[in-house]
Amino acid sequence: MIIKKIYSKLKNPLKSYLNRLGYYKNILKHDAKLNYSINQSDFAFIKNGYKINRNLLSKEDLYHFNKFYEKNQFLFDEKFLYLLKFIENKYEKSIKEYLGDNYILVNFAVMKTSKLSKSVSECWHTDNLGHKLNLLICVDGDGSIPTFYKPGTHKKKYFPSIFEEMRMSFNINLFLTDSAKIIFDHKKGDCTLFDANAKHRGSYQAGTMERKIIIIDFMNKDKFLDLRGHNENESNKSNIKYPYREMNEIKDYQLIPEKIFKDLLRFNFFSKDVIKNHNGKHYFQYSNLVED
Numbered sequence: 001m002i003i004k005k006i007y008s009k010l011k012n013p014l015k016s017y018l019n020r021l022g023y024y025k026n027i028l029k030h031d032a033k034l035n036y037s038i039n040q041s042d043f044a045f046i047k048n049g050y051k052i053n054r055n056l057l058s059k060e061d062l063y064h065f066n067k068f069y070e071k072n073q074f075l076f077d078e079k080f081l082y083l084l085k086f087i088e089n090k091y092e093k094s095i096k097e098y099l100g101d102n103y104i105l106v107n108f109a110v111m112k113t114s115k116l117s118k119s120v121s122e123c124w125h126t127d128n129l130g131h132k133l134n135l136l137i138c139v140d141g142d143g144s145i146p147t148f149y150k151p152g153t154h155k156k157k158y159f160p161s162i163f164e165e166m167r168m169s170f171n172i173n174l175f176l177t178d179s180a181k182i183i184f185d186h187k188k189g190d191c192t193l194f195d196a197n198a199k200h201r202g203s204y205q206a207g208t209m210e211r212k213i214i215i216i217d218f219m220n221k222d223k224f225l226d227l228r229g230h231n232e233n234e235s236n237k238s239n240i241k242y243p244y245r246e247m248n249e250i251k252d253y254q255l256i257p258e259k260i261f262k263d264l265l266r267f268n269f270f271s272k273d274v275i276k277n278h279n280g281k282h283y284f285q286y287s288n289l290v291e292d
């Protein structure tokens with residue numbers, strides 16, 4: 001009976017771990033050059049793997065970004081274009097410095113977090129994708145729901161971790177103490193950019209107010225395409241579930257109206273490759289379950 005119980009708890013983490021072993025070499029292949037440049041660089045942002053810009057958001061920025069949180073909102077309209085313009089103006093240079101010129105937006109989510117939020121992100125983890133930059137834009141917050149970051153860990157070569165996988169089944173902080181950490185506290189108007197190859201975790205219990213964060217992920221484009229599974233040999237398809245594979249269910253997607261779509265493609269870092277085409281319409285895979 002106990003064995004059966006343990007087995008059922010271990011089954012999914014094991015499956016997930018084995019799946020990650022199926023594509024981790026694709027990650028390493030694309031990260032090799034980046035690993036080298038990160039380890040050689042003298043730029044503070046690259047050496048540290050993160051940068052925090054306090055109070056970067058203007059009143060106008062906050063006005064537009066708050067609209068993402070209004071009820072029953074379409075995500076992809078003028079405010080999304082405003083967001084991309086903001087990224088282009090304030091972050092394109094830094095992201096290029098880190099990831100190189102050939103980078104794209106690979107994920108976007110609008111998050112609300114409180115001390116009651118239950119999430120696997122509260123355990124130490126990497127995002128399991130090797131080098132990827134996460135931009136966290138704090139639309140509201142008083143610093144009481146921070147992200148913790150282990151300094152220096154962004155330089156490690158990616159390898160899947162069975163212990164991290166277990167956090168899906170057992171909600172405990174496995175094998176890592178809370179010593180030596182940087183705190184991204186996320187106060188209203190702050191923006192934080194960090195390499196999600198580093199160990200990081202959210203910390204929610206001490207939250208005194210709801211935190212609103214817009215999170216946008218960036219990655220090398222060729223790496224993204226590889227992790228979409230599109231480069232697999234057609235005659236020799238594996239059973240690997242790639243992290244950016246296209247989902248079949250359209251309910252996991254948000255419609256991008258035609259008018260906005262054309263404007264989106266004007267941004268160098270917005271690629272057609274992140275779009276799902278369905279019945280002549282364009283969709284963006286959207287999940288507000290992403291981890292911080």
Ligand SMILES: [Fe+2]
Nearest residue numbers: 126127291292
């Ligand atoms: Fe994360």
